[in-house]
Amino acid sequence: MxxxxxxxxxxxxxxxxxxxxxxxxxxxxxxxxxxxxxxxxxxxxxxxxxxxxxxxxxxxxxxxxxxxxxxxxxxxxxxxxxxxxxxxxxxxxxxxxxxxxxxxxxxxxATESAPQVPDAGPAVVELLDLGRDTDEIAALLAETNPGTLQGVRSRRGQRARWYGVRVPREDREHGPGALVAVGSAMPVAGGAVHLGSIGTLPAFRGRGYGGALTARMTADGIAECGLVTLGLYDDNVAARRVYERLGFVLAHQVETWHRG
Structure with a gap:
């Protein structure tokens, strides 16, 4: 790359x-x-x-x-x-x-190749509206990704594009139209788009929603900047499989140190 x-x-x-x-x-x-x-x-x-x-x-x-x-x-x-x-x-x-x-x-x-956006069935990946959807995004992240440094109300989060997957309209058991997965895409210095704050509600995992969401954000990011990056814990095997299927390759191994 x-x-x-x-x-x-x-x-x-x-x-x-x-x-x-x-x-x-x-x-x-x-x-x-x-x-x-x-x-x-x-x-x-x-x-x-x-x-x-x-x-x-x-x-x-x-x-x-x-x-x-x-x-x-x-x-x-x-x-x-x-x-x-x-x-x-x-x-x-x-x-x-x-x-x-x-x-x-x-x-x-990281990847420089736009993936094919997979079919998520009746669910649709959409670009969210912060003026309307902030509270719903924040509630979902509080359950699925509480440690994220790019919360929707943070300065960084307010500059990002947010994408989501909603419950299909015919799914009346879980509240039709409710958000079940979200993610953010942030253009950064150096000519790249960085993905973060990706989360899917536990009841909706295993349906391909996270893969479809990440594919859409990646394809849009490649069209915009030509390079998309993301990070994950090194033991997150399930997420790694998804990202590798979408064309991401390992680019940098990191360790963090923090105040005790």
């Missing part, structure tokens, strides 16, 4: 993180345009103060990220860090010195 070949501070996944967070400082060990293993580190703060504290994001091969982190002096207390997986075993003293402990492991995936 052409744009995933960027490295150092130009890496697309740093662009995703810095889209709405303010860059306080940045560091890179890049030696030139052909330095494919270059590390890049950015220190970020939320200008809306929805999230307190500084956060760091880093890309590059673990050895170089660890070495670069050892030169960094945070400007304030660090709330969390997301680094290339494997960095923590090399930079554990640095990160624990910042008051952090190991957290989750994530995979970032």
């Amino acid at each position: 052409t744009r995933l070949g960027r490295h150092g501070l130009d890496h697309v996944f740093l662009a995703v993180r810095t889209d709405l967070l303010e860059v306080v400082q940045s560091w890179t060990d890049r030696t030139g345009p052909d330095d494919a293993g270059a590390a890049g580190v950015v220190e970020l703060v939320d200008p809306t103060e929805e999230r307190a504290g500084r956060v760091f994001a880093a890309v590059g091969v673990p050895e170089r990220v660890a070495a670069l982190l050892s030169t960094v002096t945070p400007g304030d207390s660090v709330h969390g860090v997301a680094v290339t997986r494997g960095t923590g075993t090399l930079a554990g003293d640095t990160l624990s010195g910042w008051g952090l402990m190991p957290g989750a492991t994530w995979d970032r995936m």
